[in-house]
Amino acid sequence: MLKKDKTVTDIFNAYSSDVLNYSLSLLKNYDDAKDAVQEVFIRYINSQNNFKGECSYKTWLLTITRNYCFKILRSRSKNSDRIDENFRGSYNSNIETKITLNEILAKLTNEEYEILYLREFAGHTYQEMSEILGISLDNVKVKLYRIRQRLKKYLM
């Protein structure tokens, strides 16, 4: 029992900041992100026996984080007027106006932003991204490629 508690502490110390940053990137709210960290580790403690070692602890934690954050986002969208919860904003690439890269980055969909976060900020491998996002490895490669091709046009 003592060994188990120590392992949870070690994992918390090692990955709580990653969980917090990921939650922040999804929920865009500091309080909600802190609540998410607590909830994620509670869920981790309750489901430790279910972990079969198919992926790393970090990946598993981030998968739990993602599932919890999307649950929060779904409950938010029920209370808001937004039609599509994945819709952060829209832009029309056919309109010839001077748009900066940061403006485009601010208008990415949640899915696109999440992919960029996992790759560029958190530095996950494609395999880890595939496990966290719950999509195939090829799907990760294609999505990331398409996002970059679209963003490349707005580089000065």
Place this chain on the structure above:
Amino acid sequence: MKHLEYEINLFIDGELPKENEDELFKHLAECVECRRDISKLLLLKEKSKDFIAHEISQLKRKEPKSNIFYKVSFYTGVAASIIILILLLITKPNISLVSKENAVTDSLYSRNKNQNLQYQKSEQRLVAIKGTDQQLYINYIMNLRTEKITDADLLKLDYRSK
């Protein structure tokens, strides 16, 4: 010439299989556009990372809801302190100036000043005390000081005897 944009994307992330690297390098040696593409993508990676890092740091800087309690407490305390200070400044204490000769430092004497105690003259009292038990107290006082016995001392004596 076919450009290897997809392979370049994998390469900059370190995800291109080793067996495909030779083909890519060979192509890069001949294709200026693909070499520019690598530079653009590396710049894009850096800018994307900076953007996300900035957004996350901004979100962390926003004060959490729980600090509102401490803010309210702090400002309430400040307001209360200011009110107390104002009240102290506008209320004047009762200070009566006395001459040096009449100044009495004995607290017991000051408290009973307004009471209806009739003090006999010090000299008469001292004569009355002489030879009694209270004389011992008077002697004790005389040993401690060089000034003469005051009314305050006699008042103390009255209290002691009660």
